[in-house]
Amino acid sequence: MPKLPGLVAAVLVAGLCLGTLLPLLRVGQGGLATADWAAFRFTVLQALLSAGLSVGLAVPVARALARRVFPGRRLLVTLLGAPFLLPVIVAVMGLLALFGRGGLLNDALGALGLPRVSIYGLHGVVIAHLFLNLPLATRLILQGWLDIPAERFRLAATLNAPIGPLLEQPMLRSVLPGAFAAIFALCLTSFSVALILGGGPRATTVELAIYQAIRFEADFSGAAQLALLQYAICGLAAGLALWLSPRALGGAGLGRAVERWDAKGLMARIADMAWIGLACLFLVLPLGLAVLNGLGGLADLPDGVAGAALRSILVALGATAMTLILALALAFQGGTLAQLAGALPLAASSLVLGTGLLLVVRPFVALSSVALPVTALVDALVALPFALRALSPALAEVEARHGRLADALGLTGLSRLRIVVLPLLRPVLGFAAGLGSALSMGNLGVIALFGGEGQETLPLLMALLMGAYRMDAAAGVGLLILALALLLFWAFDRGGRLHAAP
Amino acid sequence: MKRTLAATLAVAAAPVLAQDKPVLTVLTYDSFTSEWGPGPAVETAFEAECGCDLRFVAAGDGAALLARLQLEGATTEADVVLGLDANLIAAARDTGLFAAHGQVPSLDLPVEWSDDTFLPFDWGWFSVVGRKDGPSPKSFRELAESDASIVIEDPRSSTPGLGLVLWMEAAYGEEAPAIWAALADNIVTVTPGWTEAYNLFLEGEADLVLSYTTSPAYHLIAEQDAGYVALPFGEGHYLQVEVAGTVASTDQPELADRFLTFMLSDGFQGVIPTTNWMYPAVTPASGLPEGFESMRPETTLYLPPDDVAPLREPSIEAWRTALSQ
Numbered sequence: 001m002p003k004l005p006g007l008v009a010a011v012l013v014a015g016l017c018l019g020t021l022l023p024l025l026r027v028g029q030g031g032l033a034t035a036d037w038a039a040f041r042f043t044v045l046q047a048l049l050s051a052g053l054s055v056g057l058a059v060p061v062a063r064a065l066a067r068r069v070f071p072g073r074r075l076l077v078t079l080l081g082a083p084f085l086l087p088v089i090v091a092v093m094g095l096l097a098l099f100g101r102g103g104l105l106n107d108a109l110g111a112l113g114l115p116r117v118s119i120y121g122l123h124g125v126v127i128a129h130l131f132l133n134l135p136l137a138t139r140l141i142l143q144g145w146l147d148i149p150a151e152r153f154r155l156a157a158t159l160n161a162p163i164g165p166l167l168e169q170p171m172l173r174s175v176l177p178g179a180f181a182a183i184f185a186l187c188l189t190s191f192s193v194a195l196i197l198g199g200g201p202r203a204t205t206v207e208l209a210i211y212q213a214i215r216f217e218a219d220f221s222g223a224a225q226l227a228l229l230q231y232a233i234c235g236l237a238a239g240l241a242l243w244l245s246p247r248a249l250g251g252a253g254l255g256r257a258v259e260r261w262d263a264k265g266l267m268a269r270i271a272d273m274a275w276i277g278l279a280c281l282f283l284v285l286p287l288g289l290a291v292l293n294g295l296g297g298l299a300d301l302p303d304g305v306a307g308a309a310l311r312s313i314l315v316a317l318g319a320t321a322m323t324l325i326l327a328l329a330l331a332f333q334g335g336t337l338a339q340l341a342g343a344l345p346l347a348a349s350s351l352v353l354g355t356g357l358l359l360v361v362r363p364f365v366a367l368s369s370v371a372l373p374v375t376a377l378v379d380a381l382v383a384l385p386f387a388l389r390a391l392s393p394a395l396a397e398v399e400a401r402h403g404r405l406a407d408a409l410g411l412t413g414l415s416r417l418r419i420v421v422l423p424l425l426r427p428v429l430g431f432a433a434g435l436g437s438a439l440s441m442g443n444l445g446v447i448a449l450f451g452g453e454g455q456e457t458l459p460l461l462m463a464l465l466m467g468a469y470r471m472d473a474a475a476g477v478g479l480l481i482l483a484l485a486l487l488l489f490w491a492f493d494r495g496g497r498l499h500a501a502p
Numbered sequence: 503m504k505r506t507l508a509a510t511l512a513v514a515a516a517p518v519l520a521q522d523k524p525v526l527t528v529l530t531y532d533s534f535t536s537e538w539g540p541g542p543a544v545e546t547a548f549e550a551e552c553g554c555d556l557r558f559v560a561a562g563d564g565a566a567l568l569a570r571l572q573l574e575g576a577t578t579e580a581d582v583v584l585g586l587d588a589n590l591i592a593a594a595r596d597t598g599l600f601a602a603h604g605q606v607p608s609l610d611l612p613v614e615w616s617d618d619t620f621l622p623f624d625w626g627w628f629s630v631v632g633r634k635d636g637p638s639p640k641s642f643r644e645l646a647e648s649d650a651s652i653v654i655e656d657p658r659s660s661t662p663g664l665g666l667v668l669w670m671e672a673a674y675g676e677e678a679p680a681i682w683a684a685l686a687d688n689i690v691t692v693t694p695g696w697t698e699a700y701n702l703f704l705e706g707e708a709d710l711v712l713s714y715t716t717s718p719a720y721h722l723i724a725e726q727d728a729g730y731v732a733l734p735f736g737e738g739h740y741l742q743v744e745v746a747g748t749v750a751s752t753d754q755p756e757l758a759d760r761f762l763t764f765m766l767s768d769g770f771q772g773v774i775p776t777t778n779w780m781y782p783a784v785t786p787a788s789g790l791p792e793g794f795e796s797m798r799p800e801t802t803l804y805l806p807p808d809d810v811a812p813l814r815e816p817s818i819e820a821w822r823t824a825l826s827q
Contacts, residue, residue, distance in 0.1 A: 033819055038826030101707045118707070120691045200656070200692025201826035216565070216658035216694070218572035366577035452574070453559045467694065468532065469701035 006333020009326045010341035016381060017344040020356025021231065027359055028224030035201055036226060039209040044233070046122060046205070047187035050129030055180045057130070058137035059172065061279045064272035065138070066145035067260040076280070077142070080135040083283070085435070085489055087442020088132065088192045089459050090478040093466070094286030095119070095128055096196075097293055097475075104289070124197035125205075129190065131286060133183045134279065140182070144175035153260055163260075181241035188234055189349035192444045192459075196466065206230045210351045214449055220359060227352045235347035242343060294479025297472040302465065304456060305477060309484065312458040315376045315447075316440040316488060322380035323436040324429060327387040331395045342388035345381040350445030353378045358449060368452035375457065378446045383436035390435075394428040395421070430496015434489035441485040458484070525555045526757045529567055529580035531661075533697045533778075535560045538724075540770075540777040547769040554757055563695030564661035564744070568594055575599070576751045581758045584623065584746035584765075587661040589668055591620050591745065592811035601750040603759070607766050610785045611743060613804055620745035623765050624780035627739040627799050628665045629715040629732040636709045641736040642670065645710070646684035652710040653690050653699045657818045660695045661742065664818070666712050668810060669740035671817045672803040678817065682824035689825065715739065719794045720779045731796070738801030744780065 032040075065077065083091070099105050099119040106116045119127070148167055156163050194205040204212070206226055213223035263272070330338040345353075357374050358367065398421055406412075406420050422429070444459035451460050458481045465474035535541035535558040545556045561570045564585045571578055576599075586594055594600060602618045609615050611625055630645070630652065632638060637650035645652065655663030670678040690708045693699040703711035710733075718730040746765060748758040764770055771782040775790055805813065 033822070035819070035822035035826040038823075042826075101705060118690060200654075200689065201822045202686070204826070212656075212658060214569070214573070215562075216569055216656065218569040362573075362575070367573060452570075453561075467698050468536075469698065469705070 005329040006338060009329035010333060010337050013326060013330070013341045013344055013381065013384065016353065016377070017348045020348065020353055020360075021228075023356055023359035024224040024227050024231075024352075026224075027220050028228050030221055030225070032225055032229065033222070035204075036206075036209060036222070036229075038201065039204045039206050039226070040229060040233070042122070042203060043188060043190075043205045043207075046125050046129070046190070046203075047184045047237075049122075049126045050133060050187040051180045051184035053126065053130050054133040054137040054183050055141070055176055057279075058134055058141050058179070059176075060271075060275045061134070062138045062141035062145055063168075064275045065142050067263050068269070068272050068276070070273075070276075076276075077139075079283075080139050080142075083132055083135045085438040085442075085485055086132070086287070087459060087478070087481045087485055088128075089196070089444050089462055090290050090442065090482050091132055091286065092128055092193055092196050093293070093462075093475060093478045094288075094290030095124075095131060097289035098286045099124070099127065104285075120197060120199035121203045124199075125190070125193055125203060128193040128197055129183075129187050131283065132193075133186065135283060137179050137183060138279070140179040141172070141175055144171045147171070157260075178241070178244040181237065181244045185234065185237040185241045185346070188237055189230075189351075191349075191351060191448075192463070195444075195448075195463065206233070207349055207351050210355055211448060214355065214358070223355050224359065227355045230349055230352050231347060234349055234352070238343070238346035242346075290475065290478055291482070293472070293475035294482070297474070297476030298479065299476070300470070300473040301476045301480070302461070302470070302473050304454075304461060305458075305480065307454070308456045308458045308461045308477075309480060311372060311456070312441055312481070313484065313488075315372055315379065315457060316437040316484075318373070318376035319379035319383065319440040320433045320437040320492075322377065323383045323387050324433055326380065326384055327391050327432065328429075330384075330388055331391040334392075338388075342385055345384050348381070350378050350382055350443070351449060353381060354446035354449045357446075367450050368455055371447060371450035371452065371455045372457075374450055375445075375447045376440070379440035379443055380436070382443075383439050386435055386439075387432035390428050390432045391425065394425055398424045427496045430492045430494070433496070434492035437488040437492060438485040441488055442481055523553065523555045524754055524757055525557055526552070526581050526754050526761055527557045527559060527579050528582045528584050528761070529559050529561055529571065529578075530583070531564045531567060531585040532560045532562060532695060534558070534585060536697075538777065540773050543773040543777060544770055547773075548761065548764050551764070551769075552757065552760060554754075556761070563655065563659050563663075563697070565590060565657070565664055566659040566694070568597070569659075571599055571749070572597055578749060578751065580749050581752040581754045582746055582748055582761055585661070586620065586745050586747070587665070588622075588743040588745065588807050589661070589664050589805070589810045589814065591617060591807040593814065594747065595619055599750055600747040601752070601755070603748060603762055605759075605762065607784070609766075609783050611783060612741060612802060613743065613806075615743075617745075617807070620747040621762055621765065622743045622745050622783040623770070624774045624778055624783050625741065625743045626780040627715045627741055627802070628662060628669055629713060629717070629739055629797070629799075630710050630735065631703070631713040631717045631730060631732050632710045634729050634731055638731065638733050640734070642673070642681055642685065645688060646681060648688070650688060650710055651690045651708040652685075652688050652712065653702045653708040654692055654712045655696055655699050656692050656694050657821055660693075660699075661744070662696050662699075662712055662714075663692075664814070665740050665742050667817050667821050668805055668813065669737075669803060670821075671813055672740060672805055673737035679820045679824050682821055683827070686825050686827070692825070714742075714779065715797045715799060716775075716779045716781070716794060718796045719775075719791075722793045722796065723776060723791060734797055734799060738803045739799035741802050741804040743783075 097103050109116055148171055152167055189207055190205050191207040194208040198204055210223050210226045213219040330342050361370055402420055406416055444463055447457050447460045458477055462474050462477040533539050541558050548556050561567055567583055567585055568590055600619050603621050639645035639648050657663040657667040674681050699711050715732040718732050721727040721730045752758050766784050768786045771784050772786040774780055774782040775794055
């Protein structure tokens, strides 16, 4: 197999992820301000709360899903995977429609004569993260439950043995830390949520503080120091998450519920259905409101929306192409080097990479002229670990099954890639491309740092409209983002599986 | 891959249209270019006499304009920056990105003006604005002790936000951080700009908002709604002078000069009171509209640019520290 492309890809990824450290270290002098440390504390606190609540609430929901059979269960489990594709800014919009000042909750409170609640600040950020991560936590924990062989439940029932301490608690002890660490790492890099729901210096994440240092103050030194801090905490968290969670996020077996003899009581059944119902309400209501308001806002779509949509699609496609090429090259390379290179982007958040690149290119070119390519590049890097995680096992399987035959036939290099590997990898490539393009479509990060006039992608346009309180127009743009993200995912995923080699 | 990048770049460059007329690009704040702001009227009036295409680029609130210009450096397309204020003049001059205006204007300002780089286009007093039937504290101390809620702007990105920080500095000096700490639980949220803050206030998100003594005039004159009041504060009210300056790297220096001259003529100044809702820098022949001055402060607080220079960063940092706890 060709090794050179793998080496080049590894060096490229390492160069981009680690290379950004050099300008950051050079520029970031002087020490962090008190308020920057407050941002650090807030970032860690909200991530701890978000991960803790997501995992804690996911336990009863996953247990209910694991032991109940009801119509729509399979659909519900599939939907639990969808928020990963959901553009964060659209999710925030939906949450505002539910919990915001003019939202359903406050209307209800007002009708009952109760005081209104505000969604701005720590609790708003945590609620948004809970919304975005509860499904992921539920899936991870549900997988843990379903990995317990059904025979053991039967055996325990026969012996009248306590299921909790014997089967469930050991499983939770092995699954929960990994789930917690993964969500903790995701929440550390939160940008859009804090941008919209943060309430000033008290609720600012490090990622948001980086953006403010650059866009509010052109303070490159301050931004670079914050970026180094962010690099350090994300690196630690990503390392922890990788160490605690060797388990791949597979979907196998999620479709069945185990028959359980310990939970036949009426109370247990009511409790389980309540947990499932509440989780559904919490997840479906904001999404439904975002779609509903979006439909109403389609008439108010602003002038620049077509250009923004085109830019978003180009960025998403460009990012996806880069992700696939890098992931393929690294997967072929295999080994520790490729694995390390593939994991590096987990430690570097969008705005850290963006700040490093900004410091490098600013002396030479106008930022606005590279805004879109840089956005695509950073989106590509951010999606790389996920793509590699999907591709590596699939490639290993192809090699195990057909490698020796291909060797015997003397198929090497590009012809082996073309004739043997790519056709067999198509479904996985399609899935990875769908994931990457959907993520890029909904991502608001680097573009907020670089974008000037006439450079808006859809998420940036939506954020600007929300800032100007043009909520109808913003909702319309949000619906467009959601539709395009799902369409891209569907098209790639479907395209990969259509007429795929068996 | 290359083709994707090339296409991406092509889209990025798309807004550049082929035109014979020279283009004057003015970087300004959001509310200036909104459809009810001064932007449209100013554009029509100036284009009628300049034989050029006047293009406004909105980039957040006033203070963020300076960061935007610093980010873009000499590669900026902007010829004129309109919407910084006196508190930012020292920092803006230090960037070396602005050129002297060379004009000797006669102005109607409540303070002396002799800056050779920046020309004022309007001015006003900052004020806490509320509703007639809402809470009406008479000082920041009283506001901090009450449970009234307020939306304020970020001093790093917004000139009203910066004005508030310096207002506190001018009124309370070393006591300012303590007042900020006491105000922290009254502040619902901090927005990047005035537009966001005022909209949140109008939506009912807070009882009060940091704006101007002339804000109620907008509701009175444009909406025939007398329900809004500017609250007179015992400390006095901080004065804002909004300014414009020519970017040194401009490729249209003469057009930029013409624009600054036009800026102080009736064609520009006449629309300021009822579109930007500020006092014009040169009172137009028609005078001020009826109902414009609903509240005139008894005491004016103002720190000249040279006094602000050493105070700006420490007082912003004190604000950020007090509110981040």
